[in-house]
Amino acid sequence: MTEKYKPSPEVVEQGLYVAYAALSTMAVLPIYFGSFGSLKKWKNPNEKSKKKKEEDDSDSDDEESVSESMSLEDAYMFPLFGSITLFGLYLVFRFIDKTYVNYLLSAYFGILGVMATTQVGVNCVAPFVKLLGINVEKWHLILTKKKKEIFSSKFTILHLIMMAASVVLSGYYILTKNWIASNAFGIAFSINAIQLLSLDSFQTGMILLSGLFVYDIFWVFGTEVMVSVAKNFDAPVKVIFPRLFFGLPAGEPYQFAMLGLGDIVIPGVFVALCLRFDQHLAGTKNPNLARSTSFSKPYFTAAFIAYALGLGTTIFVMHTFKAAQPALLYLSPACILSVLFMGLVRGEIKEVFSYTSEEGIEAAKAKEAEKNKKAGEDNKAVDDKKTKESDVEKSSSDSEQDSKSNDNNNNNNDNARKPRKRKGGKAQKK
Known part of the structure; x- marks a missing residue:
């Protein structure tokens, strides 16, 4: 019977350093690329809107992700x-x-993984294809129902x-549960x-990070729930790396160090907000910024470094x-304090708290339009109800008048049928 392999403390220590470096790399790279992926083309507020035909003829590469x-x-x-x-x-x-x-979670995340890796893969390959000058044919799929568009891609x-x-x-991940996949x-x-989820303002970001600061402390230190779910949840909702990768004998199982995706995505959307704020500041000074990313990024740099330190x-x-x-x-205070510190140093704390992202403005407009639409429908319903009540009252009034008119007509007919008495009665003889 072979003895269980026990690495020396020095080997374990070195293996942990490698694991920590790998986890840190897998955390900061998605934040960096996801933040730049969240940038939209800067629109010159003084520029007249283009014609709809020009918008329809634009390349798919220039489309903005929703x-x-x-x-x-x-x-x-x-x-x-x-x-x-989490508790559920x-x-x-x-x-x-x-x-x-x-099994169920693996199937679910396997389908989501296909969509996610497809998009990331296209974003990685497309620049090289464009650099090589290869012309890629584009298709536009539209599904309609009764002349109403229900899907477009x-x-x-x-x-x-x-x-x-x-x-x-x-399929390989579902069958093998390979940690690299x-x-x-x-x-x-x-x-x-990080690319698709955006915060509408720094107030929202700070409230979110503060709430999850308490959430994380409670569920990790206060209960066994977080750790238990993390160990049992066999799905790609975390990045993992073997505690001992180099020097482990063949056949020995890996012991993993892990970092949850929530610890990457939540601070990541805040860091991405900082980059869009930098773009906003640069765009107000240079309205022709367009898609250029060569602008000053003080808030993004501060938040990104703060995340790495946290x-x-x-x-x-x-x-x-x-x-x-x-x-x-550690990550929530680091990200929040980095923005506050930079705002105070640059004298832009007022701009920080008054900033609303383009996505936030559009969402607010859509919400207001929906509210007005609902109010209009409610007003229409009230008007329709009043109209119906008025019609009922009018109908009732007309019925009463018709009834009175019929009564009068009947009385007149009765009077007409009665014999009239002659005046003076019978003639007297002289």
Whole structure:
């Protein structure tokens, strides 16, 4: 019987340093590329809008990805919904065989992984294809129902190739649960989430980070829920790396260090907001900025460095005390304080708190339009109700008048049928 392999403390220490470096790299790269992916073309406010025909003829490469804006109300509710979801998963894993649960989750995240890795793959390959001067044919798929558009998608042969590769990768992950494939999905999820999920203002971002600061501390230090779910949840919702990668004998199982995607995505959307704020400041000075990224990025740089330092602090404390740490305990204050410090130093604290992102403005307009539409429908319903009541009253009044008229006519007819008496009665004889 072979003895279980026990590496020396020096080997374990070196292996942990490699794991920490790998986890840090897999955390900062999605934030960096996701932040730049979230940038939209800067629109000159003084520039006249182009004709609709020109917009329809624009290349698919110039299309803006549709992002979901998070409002202040969403930021307040996010920790609550997150807590409900987390505790629900904890109960599921406690009372149901985790094997069947993970089968279902693997299928679900496998489908999502295909979409995420396809988009990331296209974004990575497209610049090289364009640099080589290869002309890629574009298609536009539109589905309509009764002349109403219900689906529209523009894609190229690159999308089809990357989708096929993503399907193969997803199948490989589902069958083998390979940690490298899991990390590929996790990184793709992070980049897409940072690119597509946007904060409408710094107030929203600070409320969100503050709420999740308390959320992370409670569920990690106050209960066993977070750690238990992280260990049982066999899905690409975390990035992992072996604690001992080099020098492990063949056949020995890996022991992994991990970092949740929430510790990447949530601070990442805040860092991306900082980059869009830098673009806003630069665009107000240079209205012709367009798609250029060669502008000053003080807030993005400060927040990005703060995130890296906060992550380093998390790893240091975790390594020192040999215990799981709520990463947002260190990341949330680091990101918030970096923006406040930079705003005070540059004398732009007022601009920081008055800034509303383009996505936030559009979301507010859409919400106001929906509110006005609903108010208009309510007013129309009230008017229709009043009109119906008026018609009923009018009909009732007309019925009463008709009834009175009929009564009068009947009385007149009765009077006409009665014999009239002669005046003076019978003639008297003289």
